[in-house]
Amino acid sequence: MIDPHTHVADILARGGVSNERALYDWLFNVKKPTIYAMTPDDHAVASALFAAEALRAGITTFVEFPEVFLMWDDESEAILEAKLNEYDSAGLRNIYAQAFRDNDDVPSNLSDFVGHVTRKEPAVEHVPMDASLSGTDAALERIGDVYDRYHDPSPDSRQQVWIAPENVVTATDDGLSAASEFAERRETMTTTHASETVHEEHGELSHVEYLDAVDYLGKRAVLAHCVHVDERDIRLCAATDTKVVHNPLTNLMLGSGVAPVPTMTNYEVTVGLGTDNPSGNDTINPLSDMQYAALIHRADRRDAGAVTAEKALEMATIDGARTIGRADELGSIEAGKRADLTLVGLDYPHLTPSQNIASTLAFQTHGHEIDTVICEGEVVMDNGVVPDIDERYPDLLAESQKRADEVLSRAGLDSMTEREWTSRSDK
Numbered sequence: 001m002i003d004p005h006t007h008v009a010d011i012l013a014r015g016g017v018s019n020e021r022a023l024y025d026w027l028f029n030v031k032k033p034t035i036y037a038m039t040p041d042d043h044a045v046a047s048a049l050f051a052a053e054a055l056r057a058g059i060t061t062f063v064e065f066p067e068v069f070l071m072w073d074d075e076s077e078a079i080l081e082a083k084l085n086e087y088d089s090a091g092l093r094n095i096y097a098q099a100f101r102d103n104d105d106v107p108s109n110l111s112d113f114v115g116h117v118t119r120k121e122p123a124v125e126h127v128p129m130d131a132s133l134s135g136t137d138a139a140l141e142r143i144g145d146v147y148d149r150y151h152d153p154s155p156d157s158r159q160q161v162w163i164a165p166e167n168v169v170t171a172t173d174d175g176l177s178a179a180s181e182f183a184e185r186r187e188t189m190t191t192t193h194a195s196e197t198v199h200e201e202h203g204e205l206s207h208v209e210y211l212d213a214v215d216y217l218g219k220r221a222v223l224a225h226c227v228h229v230d231e232r233d234i235r236l237c238a239a240t241d242t243k244v245v246h247n248p249l250t251n252l253m254l255g256s257g258v259a260p261v262p263t264m265t266n267y268e269v270t271v272g273l274g275t276d277n278p279s280g281n282d283t284i285n286p287l288s289d290m291q292y293a294a295l296i297h298r299a300d301r302r303d304a305g306a307v308t309a310e311k312a313l314e315m316a317t318i319d320g321a322r323t324i325g326r327a328d329e330l331g332s333i334e335a336g337k338r339a340d341l342t343l344v345g346l347d348y349p350h351l352t353p354s355q356n357i358a359s360t361l362a363f364q365t366h367g368h369e370i371d372t373v374i375c376e377g378e379v380v381m382d383n384g385v386v387p388d389i390d391e392r393y394p395d396l397l398a399e400s401q402k403r404a405d406e407v408l409s410r411a412g413l414d415s416m417t418e419r420e421w422t423s424r425s426d427k
């Protein structure tokens with residue numbers, strides 16, 4: 001299975017810290033402060049925890065969208081190396097989508113807005129607005145350097161690099177166009193966040209129309225979310241072969257809405273299934289996400305045929321491979337493709353009887369039935385055990401909990417973990 005959109009480091013901020021917050025409240029008061037407080041060692045443990053969970057969930061390939069401020073100083077370099085070492089050692093395929101923010105017009109508008117959002121949490125160590133800002137040329141140079149050092153274009157590659165403008169608001173026109181050119185020139189991909197909440201869509205052009213106007217769309221572009229897009233936006237994605245990642249769990253958890261996926265697939269837009277933020281999902285579990293992806297659109301459209309079990313399985317596998325531009329190598333079991341396989345045990349009461357395997361996978365599994373994962377012909381998860389991580393982190397769970405507690409404390413989020421029983425939200 002392929003996870004074309006996730007934010008690995010968020011994993012230390014899950015477990016009930018961000019309950020009932022909408023996108024920006026969660027983003028600026030929980031997610032960014034947590035990651036800002038993490039050391040390279042914290043990132044290593046977070047990456048190991050992510051890899052252990054992702055492999056147990058049957059993921060062999062994932063696209064990481066790192067925090068945008070992890071780019072500039074010596075510590076950022078140590079964090080990058082720590083992350084990539086963990087993925088390499090665990091044996092799963094990683095695509096590192098190096099993020100950037102180059103729009104210095106933004107702070108005048110955005111800092112007012114962020115000020116309003118962050119005022120409610122005065123104890124939190126908020127991330128300074130300029131921590132992630134860079135000029136367009138400097139960002140391209142830095143990402144070119146990361147690409148040169150870590151992008152392996154060979155078919156058996158387990159490490160590739162994309163370029164990722166943070167989102168439509170915080171990147172300039174030039175930055176978005178340059179990201180597209182970067183991907184084309186280096187035969188890689190680019191990804192950004194688009195149209196996640198209704199609040200973002202307030203300009204005269206929709207996000208997708210704007211991205212079309214600055215020449216960002218195309219076969220090398222992957223848009224995460226596209227929740228508040230209309231049929232014209234979807235036609236633009238179809239006409240330009242722009243890919244979309246559907247992240248149903250975070251869209252549900254943050255109350256962002258339901259992406260019009262059935263309309264996208266009717267127009268033959270490629271849609272992959274992402275786990276997005278571990279602190280807004282709160283799991284890394286594509287089998288479970290398949291069930292949500294198959295079911296929420298049926299309720300939303302009042303159409304029991306809106307998304308089939310087979311389409312849900314395709315979104316987690318071959319459509320995920322199409323999304324990342326690697327359908328020739330990954331995403332289905334065929335002669336000549338890379339040997340990436342996930343074996344699912346079927347001898348469970350809840351999986352019996354089974355008459356249609358796609359339906360059983362989409363609607364009967366819980367996610368723990370996966371017993372073996374093979375990546376590039378190598379067994380990387382065996383009977384629930386990820387040997388590399390078990391060996392290097394014998395106390396992974398205790399260490400992750402301890403580091404999460406310490407990071408949340410450093411970030412000033414203690415009060416969010418000392419929650420009273422809350423039957424009705426007051427936020």
Ligand SMILES: [Zn+2]
Pocket residue numbers: 005006007065193224276277
């Ligand atoms: Zn995202």
